[in-house]
Amino acid sequence: MVGAVLLAVPLLVALVGPVVAGEPGGRGRPFVGDGPLGTDFVGRDVLTQVLLGGRTVVGVAVAATALAYLVGVPLGLWAATTRRRWLDELLMRPLDLILAIPALLLLIMLSATVPRGAVALVVIVALIGLPEVARISRAAALPLAHGPAMEAMRSYRESWSRRAVGYIGRGVRRVLLADAGVRFIGALYLVATASFLGIGVAPDAADWAVMVDRNRAGLALQPWAVVAPAALVVALAIGVNLTTDHLLAGRKGR
Incomplete structure (x- = not known):
């Protein structure tokens, strides 16, 4: 309540x-x-x-969180369900490079290269949150992706969407829901920090x-x-x- x-x-x-x-x-x-x-x-x-x-702070934080999940969750599920090690590495290693850069420094660097505006701020904040969303999705999906139920679904030639979204997606939804709250707060404070620095909105907005x-x-x-x-x-x-x-x-x- x-x-x-x-x-x-x-x-x-x-x-x-x-x-x-x-x-x-x-x-x-x-x-x-x-x-x-x-x-x-x-x-x-x-x-x-x-x-x-409240329009900028709430709107940008919600849009950035949604965008990070729309891109990050499929990437994480794809990396978890693939049997090709090179594809897993190809998907996850570039995201690790983004994680290696502090969020505030990445925010300043990206903001200096794009025009000021709410849309650009949404993309920047989503890009900062994307690697963690993908890694959490992959880590939560790995036990299910290589278990006996998944092997049975493969033997019955179930589609990837049925296996990844229907089975694994339902199995990891609690983890993703718990992470979504933390991720939204992180996006909220990144948007607030950007406003403090004059990024994305006018100084007297x-x-x-x-x-x-x-x-x-x-x-x-x-x-x-x-x-x-x-x-x-x-x-x-x-x-x-x-x-x-x-x-x-x-x-x-x-």
């Missing part, structure tokens, strides 16, 4: 907030108590910025991560400009973990 509430609040703000907020208003004095949550570092209404600021970074100087004068967006990001991260744990516990009970 707590996890669902923590997850629902930031998602609701991100989805419905832009409709409720409408067009951004004018600017007043910075870091004053005008309005429900005061004003930010350039005099904009903090409540309006909070309502508008209505974005929760940008708000935390740009309003730090006025924390003592107007704490809501930092506390409100930071609390939504933290609630989203904790809510995803608690909801994932609840789903896993429910599946285990059944």
Whole structure:
């Protein structure tokens, strides 16, 4: 229940907030108590910025996580089910090279070579998460891919999709569900880090991560400009973990 509430609040703000907020208003004095949550570092209404600021953080994190799984899981299953050692090496060794580079350094390097924008940020964050998704999928699938049930399915000439998706995919879904929560949080903080560094969004954009970074100087004068967006990001991260744990516990009970 707590996890669902923590997850629902930031998602609701991100989805419905832009409709409720409408067009951004004018600017007043910075870091004053005008309005429900005061004003930010350039005099904009903090409540309006909070309502508008979830689209980039949540949208990019969700899209990047989904893209990493759409590409990484088939790669991992393919590497686990193949009987050709060279193909396994060909699929997994380039991903190991990406894993060898720290995520923050890779984020900066890739961002310097592509145009700024949400689509580019989705691809970059997905590429950073892809190797771990593929490796976890492969490791979870290996015991099933070389067990007696798989040998029986091969002897009956079942298709690869039936073996990999129908049998192995069902067997590893709990592992992937548990990993998805952690992976989403990693993507969320990578997106926030990119916003801190001015990658992907404008330095004065209505974005929760940008708000935390740009309003730090006025924390003592107007704490809501930092506390409100930071609390939504933290609630989203904790809510995803608690909801994932609840789903896993429910599946285990059944």
